[in-house]
Amino acid sequence: MESTLKEIGDGGSVLDLDPKGTVGGGVEDIYGEDCATEEQLVTPWTFSVASGYSLLRDPHHNKGLAFTEKERDAHYLRGLLPPSIVTQQLQEKKLMQNIRQYQLPLQKFIAMMELQERNERLFYKLLIDNVEELLPVVYTPTVGEACQKYGSIFRRPQGLYISLKEKGKILEVLKNWPQRSIQVIVVTDGERILGLGDLGCQGMGIPVGKLSLYTALGGVRPSACLPITIDVGTNNEKLLNDEFYIGLKQRRATGEEYYELLHEFMTAVKQNYGEKVLIQFEDFANHNAFELLAKYRTTHLVFNDDIQGTASVVLAGAVSALKLIGGTLADHTFLFLGAGEAGTGIAELIALEVSKQTKAPVEETRKKIWLVDSKGLIVHSRKDSLQHFKKPWAHEHEPVKDLLSAVKAIKPTVLIGSSGVGRTFTKEVIEAVSAINEKPLIMALSNPTSQSECTAEEAYTWSEGRAIFASGSPFDPFEYNGKTFVPGQSNNAYIFPGFGLGVVISGAIRVHDDMLLAASEALAAEVSDENYEKGLIYPPFTNIRKISANIAAKVAAKAYELGLATRLPRPADLVKYAESCMYSPIYRTYR
Numbered sequence: 001m002e003s004t005l006k007e008i009g010d011g012g013s014v015l016d017l018d019p020k021g022t023v024g025g026g027v028e029d030i031y032g033e034d035c036a037t038e039e040q041l042v043t044p045w046t047f048s049v050a051s052g053y054s055l056l057r058d059p060h061h062n063k064g065l066a067f068t069e070k071e072r073d074a075h076y077l078r079g080l081l082p083p084s085i086v087t088q089q090l091q092e093k094k095l096m097q098n099i100r101q102y103q104l105p106l107q108k109f110i111a112m113m114e115l116q117e118r119n120e121r122l123f124y125k126l127l128i129d130n131v132e133e134l135l136p137v138v139y140t141p142t143v144g145e146a147c148q149k150y151g152s153i154f155r156r157p158q159g160l161y162i163s164l165k166e167k168g169k170i171l172e173v174l175k176n177w178p179q180r181s182i183q184v185i186v187v188t189d190g191e192r193i194l195g196l197g198d199l200g201c202q203g204m205g206i207p208v209g210k211l212s213l214y215t216a217l218g219g220v221r222p223s224a225c226l227p228i229t230i231d232v233g234t235n236n237e238k239l240l241n242d243e244f245y246i247g248l249k250q251r252r253a254t255g256e257e258y259y260e261l262l263h264e265f266m267t268a269v270k271q272n273y274g275e276k277v278l279i280q281f282e283d284f285a286n287h288n289a290f291e292l293l294a295k296y297r298t299t300h301l302v303f304n305d306d307i308q309g310t311a312s313v314v315l316a317g318a319v320s321a322l323k324l325i326g327g328t329l330a331d332h333t334f335l336f337l338g339a340g341e342a343g344t345g346i347a348e349l350i351a352l353e354v355s356k357q358t359k360a361p362v363e364e365t366r367k368k369i370w371l372v373d374s375k376g377l378i379v380h381s382r383k384d385s386l387q388h389f390k391k392p393w394a395h396e397h398e399p400v401k402d403l404l405s406a407v408k409a410i411k412p413t414v415l416i417g418s419s420g421v422g423r424t425f426t427k428e429v430i431e432a433v434s435a436i437n438e439k440p441l442i443m444a445l446s447n448p449t450s451q452s453e454c455t456a457e458e459a460y461t462w463s464e465g466r467a468i469f470a471s472g473s474p475f476d477p478f479e480y481n482g483k484t485f486v487p488g489q490s491n492n493a494y495i496f497p498g499f500g501l502g503v504v505i506s507g508a509i510r511v512h513d514d515m516l517l518a519a520s521e522a523l524a525a526e527v528s529d530e531n532y533e534k535g536l537i538y539p540p541f542t543n544i545r546k547i548s549a550n551i552a553a554k555v556a557a558k559a560y561e562l563g564l565a566t567r568l569p570r571p572a573d574l575v576k577y578a579e580s581c582m583y584s585p586i587y588r589t590y591r
């Protein structure tokens with residue numbers, strides 16, 4: 001088919017397209033609808049008030065069959081829906097039945113994404129009411145697989161993509177986003193997506209997933225949440241050679257080019273949304289993550305979830321575990337496999353907490369915390385060649401090459417995996433730590449499940465049922481010697497939604513370490529005797545909105561105490577206030 005059209009939307013020539021692919025429409029459209037586009041530019045006008053057909057396609061307002069008779073009359077919906085009127089509860093029941101029928105987690109993920117794009121409130125109703133069941137679907141582990149396959153499951157764009165092509169125009173790009181009053185941004189550059197490495201632009205699944213938890217678990221309005229992916233290229237050869245890859249097909253920009261783009265982004269965010277928008281850095285590689293946090297923590301409201309959120313959740317787990325393993329935090333010796341963002345972030349917050357408890361300087365309290373990286377135990381003789389964030393952990397010790405030898409040398413009471421490498425807590429390692437401790441605390445934090453340092457089954461079996469175990473991605477309960485063990489989930493999802501809510505409701509303008517300690521303390525306080533009896537060191541996710549309100553209240557209280565809160569006067573009852581601010585997914589009635 002010959003075409004006289006010169007340009008298409010993305011600036012490419014129509015001649016680039018497979019001519020057989022242009023089925024119908026265009027200038028040969030028999031209805032003549034597109035004739036006007038033949039030689040002239042057109043404006044893509046759209047309605048600003050949704051009604052009728054467009055209302056059914058507006059996910060923020062659509063209620064599907066739950067529109068009442070009155071609403072159907074008032075909003076031009078007659079005939080656009082079948083006659084039946086159903087409640088939101090019935091819609092939820094039907095959708096849960098549908099989702100449960102899918103065998104593959106990725107099918108469930110896609111079903112949930114489609115629901116989010118179709119009917120946002122119903123999506124959140126499902127997620128809130130069925131949090132234990134759906135968290136592994138919209139979050140780890142399934143979100144990892146979704147990111148790996150994002151190019152092929154991608155239907156509609158979610159969130160904002162800011163690539164090197166937008167350099168010099170980032171403020172304009174932000175203005176393209178339809179919502180104005182943004183409270184939380186989760187941003188990634190896709191270089192370290194969970195323990196799956198560089199997924200480039202396909203990392204978008206992470207900010208989208210994290211923000212859906214901000215709403216479902218923390219009650220931040222969906223319209224106040226903005227997922228962003230910064231695309232500076234990827235070093236993932238598979239993606240670079242994938243014809244369906246959705247990102248920039250070039251190797252990652254680094255150095256000045258990278259930092260200039262990031263700086264333009266940070267400046268534009270503040271200019272567009274003001275001082276009080278929380279920017280959560282997520283899944284950046286550690287060579288940028290620490291630097292970005294250090295650079296912007298004094299000028300912006302920034303929070304690195306992998307460094308700080310993870311630290312807060314693991315500290316909470318360690319504190320609550322004391323009920324089961326005994327002693328004070330200061331009595332314990334910690335050994336980490338993995339000395340990156342998560343590992344050193346957690347180590348530093350534990351050292352800070354012990355320092356506050358014992359009044360010993362933090363340089364002293366660090367000495368009972370040891371880390372192993374890919375080259376072995378971090379020791380003083382390696383100091384000169386270490387990345388800056390590892391240097392504080394380079395204690396005096398002879399070199400030790402591997403984890404098993406480190407366990408034998410250091411004799412830890414707590415073993416934490418933050419390496420991103422699966423099955424690294426081998427039988428020998430778990431037996432060795434179990435030989436030293438009556439009740440070893442073992443946390444296998446790496447995500448998704450494939451990267452977990454060990455499974456729950458392995459931890460309980462190899463420790464002969466003595467381990468107190470928690471993991472980054474969920475594991476099912478496991479029966480060993482006639483006893484059922486319920487593994488806990490040690491994931492920053494316990495912290496960031498409530499933490500963010502606390503920041504938002506207090507109008508905090510900076511994040512302070514003491515706010516992370518407050519969040520941690522609030523989470524640890526939520527573990528009940530009933531939870532402890534099952535060997536759990538975290539409360540179940542079923543109560544997460546209540547927990548998030550309590551975390552938010554403690555974080556907000558700390559922000560007020562530190563003079564960082566701008567929402568004045570301070571509400572007297574911060575828990576009640578936090579609860580009153582939380583988004584509800586119940587349908588609204590339209591006039």
Ligand SMILES: NC(=O)C1=CN([C@@H]2O[C@H](COP(=O)(O)OP(=O)(O)OC[C@H]3O[C@@H](n4cnc5c(N)ncnc54)[C@H](OP(=O)(O)O)[C@@H]3O)[C@@H](O)[C@H]2O)C=CC1
Pocket residue numbers: 192193194195196285286305306307310313337338339340341342343372373374375417418419420421424445446447448451471472473490491492493
């Ligand atoms: N549960 C949760 O809430 C969270 C879990 N995580 C998970 O933690 C993992 C790590 O994340 P993050 O800290 O940001 O990643 P980083 O890349 O910053 O750190 C990884 C660390 O692991 C070390 N490492 C890699 N391979 C090995 C190995 N075979 N043996 C010993 N050490 C090894 C690296 O060593 P070297 O420095 O020598 O390269 C590095 O120190 C990821 O899987 C992520 O999903 C992260 C945040 C939160």
Ligand SMILES: CC(=O)C(=O)O
Pocket residue numbers: 140193194195283305306446447472491492493
């Ligand atoms: C949980 C999380 O933030 C991570 O695995 O990166």
Ligand SMILES: [Mg+2]
Pocket residue numbers: 194282283305306
């Ligand atoms: Mg992360």
